[in-house]
Amino acid sequence: MCFVFVCDEEERVLGTHQAPGTCPYCGGVVMATDVESAWRLCFLPLRFKTKRKYYCSTCSRRLVTYP
Structure with a gap:
């Protein structure tokens, strides 16, 4: 038996x-x-998450903010 999770x-x-x-x-x-x-399992949406990413426009480095 073979299970395939996409x-x-x-x-x-x-x-x-x-x-x-x-x-x-x-x-x-x-x-x-x-x-x-959006995480999807076999074309069914499981979870939607919105996040904000910061980066420098000059050196293209990803920046991380700490609370």
Whole structure:
């Protein structure tokens, strides 16, 4: 007997805008991108999650914020 689980995560960019502050590495402009991710199991959506990612527009480095 063989079970095949098809899992997939699909990400879609909702919007991009300039965030306040500068990059600590190069001093460039920080951009904020809103991303919606959807986990799917056999084409059935299981979970939708919206998150915000920050990156520098000059050096393209991913930035992490700490609470």
